[in-house]
Amino acid sequence: xxxxxxxxxxxxKTRGQQVTLRCSSQSGHNTVSWYxxxxxxxxxxxxxxxxxxxxxxxxxxPRFSGLQFPNYSSELNVNALELDDSAxxxxxxxxxxxxxxxxxxxxxxxxxxxx
Amino acid sequence: xxxxxxxxxxxxxxxxxxxELGCNYSYGGTVNLFWYVQYPGQHLQLxxxxxxxxxxxxxxxxxxxxFIKSKFSFNLRKPSVQWSDTAEYFCAVNAGDSSASKIxxxxxxxxxxxx
Numbered sequence: 001x002x003x004x005x006x007x008x009x010x011x012x013k014t015r016g017q018q019v020t021l022r023c024s025s026q027s028g029h030n031t032v033s034w035y036x037x038x039x040x041x042x043x044x045x046x047x048x049x050x051x052x053x054x055x056x057x058x059x060x061x062p063r064f065s066g067l068q069f070p071n072y073s074s075e076l077n078v079n080a081l082e083l084d085d086s087a088x089x090x091x092x093x094x095x096x097x098x099x100x101x102x103x104x105x106x107x108x109x110x111x112x113x114x115x
Numbered sequence: 116x117x118x119x120x121x122x123x124x125x126x127x128x129x130x131x132x133x134x135e136l137g138c139n140y141s142y143g144g145t146v147n148l149f150w151y152v153q154y155p156g157q158h159l160q161l162x163x164x165x166x167x168x169x170x171x172x173x174x175x176x177x178x179x180x181x182f183i184k185s186k187f188s189f190n191l192r193k194p195s196v197q198w199s200d201t202a203e204y205f206c207a208v209n210a211g212d213s214s215a216s217k218i219x220x221x222x223x224x225x226x227x228x229x230x
Contacts, residue, residue, distance in 0.1 A: 042220035
């Protein structure tokens, strides 16, 4: 176990709806990254939060947004859901040891299905 | 932009066979390199990482990887695999000169070990 918890584990939504996914980081970690993993693919970087601010973003549209709270937990929000948003969403926390490349501790993910 | 290529989608080996999984990355600057593993039903976890120094890196469970800068490669090796090595393996890269921990993953290689 990594100490990174995500909720919910599974979610079914319809196209056009909005969804919020939650992540609690491992104790002592102040950086949270979100990844999208489509079936048969590797995780794709969505964005990272460090001390409540976005600190790097991948090639995802603005309808993917996030928050980080003072206790370092985080949310991923997706508006106007599309069918292609169906995927496993992974949260990973890491201690901020300086410049990039820290070891990531992953949660088990939220499986989102968009119908 | 950084990218990672894993040459094999699915590798099938017998127990005690030697393993080498290929990984190539594209990025012209300093890189941090990783191999992550996902065992069936478990979360992604770090197998080994390269930041600097000796290009031959040893990880957990007898795995090692060699960074060859001239070939932009970071292949994973194990001299003798076990049934318990059945898992999905992901190579990943981070731009070492970036202040953001944006880690880019390859599409993964599924390893199946015949007992």
